[in-house]
Amino acid sequence: MSKLEELINKLCPNGVEFKKIEEVCDNVFAGGTPRTSNKDYYGGNIPWLRSGEINFNIIDDAEIKITEKGLNESSAKWIKEYSVLIAMTGATVARSAVNIKRITANQSVCAMEPSEIVNYKFLYYYVESMYNNIKGMAQGALTSINLSIIKSISIPVPPLEVQCEIVRILDNFTLLSAELSAELSAELSARQKQYNFYRENLLTNDFEKNVKLKDLCDIKGRIGFRGYTRNDLVEEGQGAISFSPGNIINETINYNNCTYISWKKYEESPEIMINNGDIILCKTGSTLGKVAMVKNLPEKATLNPQLVVLKNLKCNSTYLKYIIGGYDFQYAMQAKKGLGSVPNISQKDIGNIEIRLHSPENQEKIASILDRFDKLCNDISEGLPAEIEARKKQYEYYRDKLLTFKELKDNE
Template sequence: MSKLEELINKLCPNGVEFKKLSELMTPNPKSKIGAKKAEQMLKGEYPFYTSGKSVYYINEHMVDGENIFVNDGGQADIKYYDGKSSYADHVISFRPINVNGKYLYYILMKKKEYINEKMFRGSGIKNINKNDFFNMLLPVPPLEVQCEIVRILDNFTLLSAELSAELSARQKQYDYYKQKVLDNIKTNNIKHITDIALVKARVGWQRLTRAEYLYEGNYFLITGTDFVADGSINFDTCVYISKDRYDMDQNIQVHKDDILITKDGTLGKVAILKDEPPKETTLNSGVFRISVLNKQEVYPQYLYHYFTSKYFKDFVESVKTGSTIPHLTQQGLVTLDIPIPELNEQVKISNLLDKFDKLCNDISEGLPAEIEARKKQYEYYRDKLLTFKELK
């Protein structure tokens, strides 16, 4: 029997008391500092929590000790910090009382999806219903039980953080190694991209609108949101379009060995089709199709690695247009020159880089797979540990 089971059997065998969130916290004052203002402030040592993923560091602090931060609009996002900190005007902040602060954070994280679905309302940008939020009932076991749960979940969190740090270090190592490999290419055979590949994208939207997207069908439409970090396409997230729309343009119909590059918003995400798509597939206007003209001269996987290198990232920065929403235009992309060594050298380079790429980015193997497994394990145990029957 585990220590936690012993504590539960001893201290709360018949269930635990449920209390309103309002009984477990003291609200902090509403902030008068917006996220944009904080971003422009002098850099400091105190974290400044926003309603998004960004965390700034400034010279001022508003609260000290254990505090929890919840954004009041958009969707549920919950953060915890123990120490001096500040927060934005669209963040609800409170100090835990009569409860282990980290336990309260974990129980709120367990209910994050519920909070997002049931308590954020509105037709445009959703806002949290504070009355429902603060009246939400939460299980409150004895303090010893809370502390043991926190100890277990903290260990899971620490392990995940260590794996993520290792992955980040491996990714930097991989990027450095890839750059060194490409730097060492000794060739006078510099090819214009249009000499070695077909470069095509949907002309405008060809009047294709989101209203035409289908949730089932026989023809996939790839958008910029379907790209995966390992260089593949997640067809499970693809929408469908009609046969007429698929037949409209053969130049953007996707096939094995095609390389895809995002051209609007988040520029330069790259994927390669290692197999034929599971269904006939085309592209929306935000994605380029790069199709090698002669595979006896150019190895598609080599081209993929070049497009994921710093060389191409720097090129994109030099030719992109648009200040608010950046764009990589076809006019800009077709100015690209690429070093093309002998075919056997391209294959050798690709095989070397594939091994590193798999370790860093493959979602079925390597570190990403282990991190995903740990995440699922953590969520399973978190939900199990934080589920209590109510004391009657």
């Protein structure tokens, strides 16, 4: 029997009491922002945290500093060391952290100062384990949670001896997991550099001729069509997928979090209906140049105006995907893009970019070699990324198991 089991059997054999966060903390509050137009409020030596800096981490400083005057003349306030923090809005909403030094924060950060009945690290680990549940409570266009939601979250409160033993186990597990993940990440980085080196060499050596992209495929986009409005959007299963740049990850299509449009809107543009084997290319914005080949398409699909599709390919499709993602083609796209505030390249200019073309036999060989290398470096289901993801899931499994308690009933 482990030490933890012995403690539970001795101290709380019938279960543990559950309490709301506001009941286990001396204070639960949000920060504030000194008026940004007043220069006297900024540039001091008081760390002032923003929600974007919260990412399941240990915090001992902040990117921005405010002055004593800024602190005293605003709703910002000191947060005690060893408090638990939660981001209440934005991209990091529901993510948590621990501050090991006194700090201040803006109004998008919730600070929980634990009372003597709860170990701060135990509270952190439990809030971390609740991330998806808390995020699911977010509301509004800014995806926000409020103090009332956080205060009402129920957590188990075992005896402090039990809490401390769980913290000790999770601290050790986290350390070992972090060390292994760091080793795997370093190995992955080295493999990716090696992959990029051989990829460029394979794609640029021993080619037969230069051809323009338009000679190898038909390039189709939403020319002359307006973008989607709210009325065009439908629920999954009620229309067609509309791919966006966010669906392209590591030169593959991610079918999660797709946007769906009505069948009427889908049928508006038959020339850009997507099929397996087509190549999708981003032609505008910060994602200009992202590319992927469509495989295992689950249902009918089209694309939004930020993308073009390459169809009716007259060469190996996988090979062409790697060529387009290579340095020469990407450099040519950047050179031809417009100079406006939002970078953009026309379909005509895309079609006129020249490609160094290998023989059909070499195209197939190169595609096969790079596919194997790409899986090792980028595929979340295989290779090193899969091992890193497996370690993360292992940690989450044992953490959740350790933090699961039977609730103590009033008559027990």
